Amino acid sequence: MLDMAFQLLTFFVLTYHAAPIEGQFLMNLLPPQPATSTAEAPSDKPSENLPTTLRTLPTVLKAGPGGRLAQITVGELSVPVESKALEKELDKYLQDPNLPFDQTLIKIDPRLKYGEMMRVINAFSNAFVNAKKTPKLSFDELGPGEGE
């Protein structure tokens, strides 16, 4: 009995691999055409897919050497690329009652690395939560000459 128990224990000890804790960001991404139409600056024209009250905060991410994040433009302004500073800056946009942004569309440089993109999505997600809003994020590829 004890032999069997020890054999079982040895089996489990040897085959045990701690699974990494993975999280995820859930997004509803509509097909490219409707998503692109919301990429423009916030306008008063109601979108077919969105209630009138929703407004989109346009964001552009540009890559530097090695696909690292080089520049972030939120609205018309360039904001810091460092995560904490970016989050602080986003708080200003999302918590300002005069700026009724509660979703964002991020235009991403095709050369940007996924890890860098997730860093920005993480900052946006935190900023939405700080502003007590449900994170609504979507993204699209930055076309050539766009965001200049």
Place this chain on the structure above:
Amino acid sequence: MAGSSNLEFKAEPNLTPLLDVVFQLITFFMLVINFSSDNYDKRVKLPVAESARPVEAAGEGNVDRLVLNIDREGRLLEGGEAQPLHKAVETIRRQAAFVKLNLKITGGKPDPSGGLPTIIVLRADRDTDFQALNSIIKACQANGFRKFAFKAMSSDS
């Protein structure tokens, strides 16, 4: 000295506590063993995002999911094979056809947004170019998938 044989003791250790501990350890390992590790591909190094929520907390634990592992070259890792984009698109199209057939058979309804209810779980390497990733996303969208879950590590460990 006739009674000396009566004073002999049999020194047998009591194994019951040991067995208890061993069974508790076995129970622990049985409970924590991860049988669903098939979807993990060790070639993929996920990015780190602290605010990424665990699957259970995200409230979609029972929803049908399709896991796509994407390596740093932007290739889809399917059954040990690294598929280039054209093959990956074909794989996604086949999976979408399977989901649609399954919906038809079971009488399931599509998502309110008009897309398929299956969630595409993207496990992409942190060094994948966005262009390659976006090509996979567009292929999914073109085949009716609307819901995406972007995987990230909750901590750097």
